[in-house]
Amino acid sequence: MRTALVIGTGLIGTSAALALAGRGVHVHLRDHDPDAARTAAARGAGTDQAPEGPVDLVIVSVPPAHVAATLAAAIRDGLGRGYIDVASVKGGPRRELEALGADLSGYLGTHPMAGRERSGPMAATADLFEGRPWVLTPTRDTDTEVLNLALELVALCRAVPVVMDADDHDRAVALVSHTPHLLSSMVAARLRDADETAVRLCGQGIRDVTRIAASDPRLWVEILSANPGPVAEILAAVAADLDETVRALRALEAADDDKREEGAAGLEDVLRRGNAGRSRVPGKHGAAPAAYETVTVLIGDQPGELARIFADAGRAGVNIEDVRIEHATGQQAGLIQLMVEPGAVASLTATLRDQGWSLRQ
Structure with missing residues (x-):
């Protein structure tokens, strides 16, 4: 890969551009906000001048709602040999591209599993993706050349490629990313009107749970709007657990010993299931969690x-x-x-x- 065009110079796009530019790729930058592209260029992510001809790889890094239209326009204009997007959902944009009649042979949907609470080109770093999974969702129509370009991009960003089906990816990120963000926000929202004496008692636990609630709400509305079904399914299951947990806690207030025992058993069940789920989260270097x-x-x-x-x-x-x-x-x-x-x-x-x-x- 000698040349690339990054369309969308926010956190992810600029971080990819910084990584590529730092490894000798000539990167062109484009954004609907010219100031954002100029800021990314000033940080060393490339040039905000248009390329003179087709580049090797076009990287579309725009909000999910605009991915398909941006890709379709880039493919129609022949801006590159290959085209990828880095949106956090994959099935929807691909189906939208199909509906627009775009040639999908030169397209590959991808999703780097990396981010920060801050957004924009000033928050970008060349090492954002290092050691992080980068999902690739090729189809039977994907050209081998495009897959190789995407793999080269992942290698230059020092990420770890993971190949998945697009819809499987969307269900997976609903579980490990989108739903946790909503739950973090819901817990953090309890703090907004809490008494100051309660807030002063915040420890590491509440900081851990609410850390990702600091992210940009407008960005997350766009992300969740692109993957509402899988997220709603998981939240419905969480809601059922919450209902059971509320009933268990109410039972602990009862005068009847049997009801209190039933409540304690209900709480222990959800806590033990939590233990079992937590034990499946990969540990250091992706290995099974170690008992440190x-x-x-x-x-x-x-x-x-x-x-x-x-x-x-x-x-x-x-x-x-x-x-x-x-x-x-x-x-x-x-x-x-x-x-x-x-x-x-x-x-x-x-x-x-x-x-x-x-x-x-």
Whole structure:
């Protein structure tokens, strides 16, 4: 791949352009907002000048509702040898393209499973896709050349290609992306009118649950509007669980011992099913989740502290498998949780104590 045209210079489009430009591809940028294209160009993502002829690959990175029309126009105008989109839904745009009479042999639907809470070209980074799955949804009509171009794009962005059927993809992202976003927003919405004393008690749990609720609502309306059926089906199943859970909690308020036991059993059932589902989430490097031990350490909020504790872990010969920080309310300190292999706990804790760190149970 020597040349590419990115249509849509938001977070995803500009991030792909930055990755390609950084690896020697001559990237052209186009956006309905010329200022956005100029901003992306100023960041080194390519040029906002139109290409002189067909490029190797046209990457359409526009909201789902506009994908089919944008692709159809690009194909009609012969802008490239191959065409892909990076929308978060795949079945709908393909069917819309078919209805528009577009030649689908040069088209391949894709979806990089990466993003941020911020949007726009200023939020883009060349490493956004590194190590992340990038779904490809070829059909029997897809030219091998286009598939190879898409695979080259994924490799240049240092992502991991995953081949799926388009409708299977849409059902999958409804489960692992779209529904969680709605549920996060619903929980976060409870905080809007909550008493200030309650909000001040927010800990890491509520921060984890509501993190993705900070995303752009207009963008998510467009995403959800393109995949409403699968999301509604999953939410209906969640609603049934919520109804059962409410009944279980009400039963715990009853004076009758049998009803209270029934309520406790109902709660335990949903919690155990949650345990079983959580255990299926891939762990480090996509492997099965490992049973790590957590070493919790008090850490000051000042420059160099993270570097120092990681250096001390290295001195102990311990690999940190994962890390979390829980910030203390109203204090310039927090608790850092270092996840390590069980056999490494003794060596790590001994070294950290020798280096003056304050450990917590």
